[in-house]
Amino acid sequence: MNRGPFIFIGVLIIVSLSWAVTLVKPIQEAGNLSPIGKGEDRIPTRLTGLAEQGREVYQELGCVNCHTQQTLALVGTDVERGWGSRQSMPIDYIDQKVVFTGTNRVGPDLANVGNRRTEADWHYRHFYNPEITSPGSNMPSFAFLFEKREIVGEGSNRALALPEAYAVEEGYEVVPTRKAEALVAYMLGLSQAYEIEEAPAPEKLAFK
């Protein structure tokens, strides 16, 4: 142990071994999946262009620090909570250049949020101020994704329908910016609601 090269080689061997066994091997085995089917039936389903931009907003704002995107069906109560109907599988993520599996659930899982919250309006109000839709939530307001502006003429049809307690002063309206629209499109597109045969789901697990 008295020589640098000895320590260097020892550490190199151990770390390389760990790298080869736990990273290279599984990637070789399962890291080259292709989508199943084509067109409408393609698994996983594709996001629209706007939703793809929403992914970038999601990354930029660091949503991943509070929200996971992985449904667990083997343990826990994700399925009972309606966060998904089956275990998330590697194939669900193959189109994603950057994945948001996440490690923290300060807020709920979002892997299937597009299935359980289907109204764009709900999302807009939720991002503008989570207190409107989810009182007591510790999600911060994303009001900076919206623009408050004077109503000119008829007013925008994209303006938020805010409840009275949160309404802005007379003559003004709150309109989502491009970023908010992209983010909401992404939320609506987040779904793993297609069948994957090998994915464990509660009804397939005899021991549950």
Place this chain on the structure above:
Amino acid sequence: MNLICNLFSSIFPSLEGDGSNRDREQKIDASMRFAVLGLIKGSVFWLLVASLLGLIVSIKLHKPDYLSDISWMTYGKVYPAFWNALVYGWLFNAGLACVAWIVARLGGRPVGNGPVLAISTVAWNIAAIIGVFGIFKGDQTPYRMLEFPTYAAPFLFASFIGLGIWILLAFKSRAYRSSFASQWYALAGVFCFVWIYTIAQVMIFCMPAQGVFQSVVAAWFGGNLIGLVVAPFALAAIYYIIPKALGQHIVGYRQSGIAFWSWILFSSAAGLASLVNGPFPAWVASVGVTASFGLFLPLTVFSMQFLSSLFASFSKIWDTLSIRYVFYAVVAFIVATSLTIFGSLRGVQEATQFSQFADGVRYLFLVGFAGMAFTGTIYYILPRLLNKEIPNTPLADLQFWVQGLGIFTVTVALVYGGYAHGALLNGSTADTIDILKHTDTYLFLSTIGASIFAVGNFAYAVSFIWILLSPRTEKEKSADLIEAAPELEFPN
């Protein structure tokens, strides 16, 4: 082995004349004073930044309106900025300062290449600033401990190469052929960072692995950054400080080799345990769980060595500032590693997965163990490097208790609150907001802890600036400062 025995037999100061030793040590210190001080300055700066960000993060968790109008201060940005400032800012600067100084001192010979170390230090800190600003700007990546935008990574890597080369050269030019455990850990930390950072950058960003495998690589990197880089630096500091400041050799030093290799082996895969139950190959997570359990072996050896050595001179622990920090670090290390091991059990993970539990353990390991070990070592280094006494010991005392209390509070809040939160989230179908209300107390408690810790850090900064700026007294100018307290300074 013979030489290692020499190392310890020479702990008794009577064996060698103090004067000549002190003279040689001062030459070594002088050869790296500027650069090591630069690292320490960087570490204090980043500690203040990190404690401010940490406070903001914990306030936001129970008061979501706080600073929410500012787009670059949203929780999703401050949270990764906090952890990255903590690790790449504070712990790397502090750890590298300790390791560089220890390697040079153990080498027993003045080290050249000061400019390499100084320039690399500046480059490292600029890279970390770019990285943190990148996160605020919105360029973060979603992988834990790799959030720095991709454009900051090459700078970070290149400057680390400079720092690493300096440490290797300092090791290479040592006067004694033997080496001490501190030196092994120093070298291992340097090698590991270069290797794991390369792997993570290549497999996630340059030639990205498909889908979820990026998360697997990130989990592997995150675990290794803590286990194979930060922890070895802190262990190097502990192995050095116990004999030097306590005058007590490491009990059972012969077992250090086993502890070293088993720590490297099991740590290198332990981080994968966090992938349990997710959309990842199940056996990869199982390897992580098994490896976490393997940590029992080095943990046992470390506990025996450090606790026996410390308890052998128990009364001195509370008299010696550095040793007090090291004692706290050792206890935090044992608790945090035990929590890592038990936390990787599938049964426990079913309750704690995705909760603040993991953050609490990580906080204790990084701040309570590594941070306190580095702070203690820096309090040992500073008077020697500057040839000045610590100007205000009561302030440093206060800092220890305040920081210690802050870390304890944050850890308890996150670990216990995380467990309570996770058990309800994963084990019931209760409404998520009701669960949140249920754990609000803990989130509030963590803010109190973070504020206490921030006060301690402020005291640290004051102490540090004080010792930097205070003029030398006549006694200190005579350069015999350390000799006056021989029980606190033992030759190599």
